Amino acid sequence: MIFAIFVVSALSAQSKWKLWHHKADSLLAARYSRVTYDTTYIGRPDSKFTVKFRVNVSGNQIKSDGESMGVSYNSKLSTATRMTVSAGVIYRGLGISLALNPAKLGGKDKDIETNIVYTSSRVSLDATYQASKTLSGDFESGDETVHLDRGMVDMKMLTVSGYYIFNHRKFSYPAAFTQSFIQKRSAGSLLAGASYQYNRIKSPGDPILGIPKLRTFVGNIAIGAGYGHNFVTHNGKWLFHVSALPTVIIVNNNNISVDDEKVKAKYHFPDMIFRNCLSIVYNISPRHFIASTTRVIFSTYSDSDSFVTQNKWHTRLCFGMRF
Numbered sequence: 001m002i003f004a005i006f007v008v009s010a011l012s013a014q015s016k017w018k019l020w021h022h023k024a025d026s027l028l029a030a031r032y033s034r035v036t037y038d039t040t041y042i043g044r045p046d047s048k049f050t051v052k053f054r055v056n057v058s059g060n061q062i063k064s065d066g067e068s069m070g071v072s073y074n075s076k077l078s079t080a081t082r083m084t085v086s087a088g089v090i091y092r093g094l095g096i097s098l099a100l101n102p103a104k105l106g107g108k109d110k111d112i113e114t115n116i117v118y119t120s121s122r123v124s125l126d127a128t129y130q131a132s133k134t135l136s137g138d139f140e141s142g143d144e145t146v147h148l149d150r151g152m153v154d155m156k157m158l159t160v161s162g163y164y165i166f167n168h169r170k171f172s173y174p175a176a177f178t179q180s181f182i183q184k185r186s187a188g189s190l191l192a193g194a195s196y197q198y199n200r201i202k203s204p205g206d207p208i209l210g211i212p213k214l215r216t217f218v219g220n221i222a223i224g225a226g227y228g229h230n231f232v233t234h235n236g237k238w239l240f241h242v243s244a245l246p247t248v249i250i251v252n253n254n255n256i257s258v259d260d261e262k263v264k265a266k267y268h269f270p271d272m273i274f275r276n277c278l279s280i281v282y283n284i285s286p287r288h289f290i291a292s293t294t295r296v297i298f299s300t301y302s303d304s305d306s307f308v309t310q311n312k313w314h315t316r317l318c319f320g321m322r323f
Contacts, residue, residue, distance in 0.1 A: 037121060041170040043182045046286065047322035050090040050179065056099070058082045058113060058314040060130065060157070062201075066306030073141040077153065080134035082113060093180050110134075115314065119174045121181075125162040126295070128312065130155070135201070153203045159297055159312065161275050163193030163245055165228070176230055176241035176279040177293055179320055183239055188229035193245045195222045195273045197299060199310070215257040218301070222247035222273045241279035246272055254301060266303040274298040291318040 033044070060079040067073070088097025112131040118124070135153040139146045165173055167189030175183040199218035228243030249272065254265035279293040292315070299310040 036169070037172070037181075038169045041183070041185045041187050042172045042175065043184055045180070045182060045322050048092055049323040050095070050320055051323070052086075052088045052090070052097070052318050052320045054086045054088070054097075054316055054318045056082075056084045056086065056314065056316050058312075060132065060135075060155075060313075061311045062135075062308070063310075064306060064308045071142045073139070075137065075139040077135050077137035077148065079111065079130075079132045079155070080150070082111060090178075090180065117177075119178050119180075121168045121172065121174070122165055123162065124165070124173050125160075127158070127160045128297075128314070130157045130312075132157075148203070153201060155199070155201045157200075157312070158198040159195070160197075161193060161195040161245075161247075161273075161297070163191045163226070163275075166190045166192070171228065171230060173228065173241075173243075176239060176281060177277075179281065179289060179291060179318075182236075183230045183232050184236060186230060186232045188227060191226045191228055191243065191245050193224060193226065193247060193275070195224075195247045195275065195297075196220070197222075197273060197297075213257075213259050217253070217255050218299075219251075219253035220249045220271070220273065220299075220301075221251035222249040224248055226275075228277070237283045239279070239281040239283075241277065241281075243277045245275040247275070248272060249301075252301075265301070268302045271301050272299070287322045289320050289322075291320065292316070293318070 059081045062077045063075065065072075065074040082101070084099045084101045086097050086099035088095050111134055112129075114129045115126065116128075117126040132155045133153075134150045135155050136148055136150045139148060165171060167187065170185075170187040171189035172181040172183050172187075175181040197218060197220045199216075201214075201216045203214040224245060224247030226243065226245030228241065228245075231240040231242075232238070248270050249267075252265070252267040252271065256263055256265060274297070276296045276298065277294065279291065281289060281291045283289045294313065294315045296314075297310075297312045301308045
């Protein structure tokens, strides 16, 4: 009797699992096959599964020039170049991936970086969080130059950006960056977007070297418009994407503290945040492809005494297979 109950329970659980799996698969299939675009320009891959192997490289650079109390200064700080390898599986547009940082295995890289990207036909959203202690470089003031080693500066940065694609029936952003669609013919679109940027940099200073305790804070909201275009070769094997989305900062909460003396940075129009993207996709066959993508977020802030630029970039090389 116990064995019979066990068998009946197992069969019932298996039946429920098959029913749940069938419903979930039907919903994904309906969503995946829904046509809301011009099929002469855009199509779906003829496959259920896509497997990707990727190499990701990223970095961050901050430059500043200005004058304080009649003395000119400039600095150039960069984080360590970060590289990860990852593998992912996508089923009907829904995927999961795992990443590995070889430098972390050897204890050489203590930085943290997380990227979250959502891409659909009409809307694209992405967020990048970075916590770095590898920021290093030179600070020049007057005739003196001080080198800031890794570990002397702590940086935390969050950037969130998104935009709306107007010509989504003919122009596919996912075709260039996720390969979940296929761009059949060249097309472009106007883009409307917004960006939020948070950046906090702290340095405890060094009295022996004469470096003061320093803290800078950047908190900006920006809006703007841009343009993106997908160029497709006549045989459909190559796709070249380029897009630019300049946004103007409308909310500025920047400030700087030197030895705990806080000064709010003056807003100077037009402080900007630029989001630029490049992508190249080569379809080796209907089942295999290679893609290279680059995203660059370039920011500028200035007032009557200083000018600061920040360049956050991320490049990815991908090999994919469809089944």
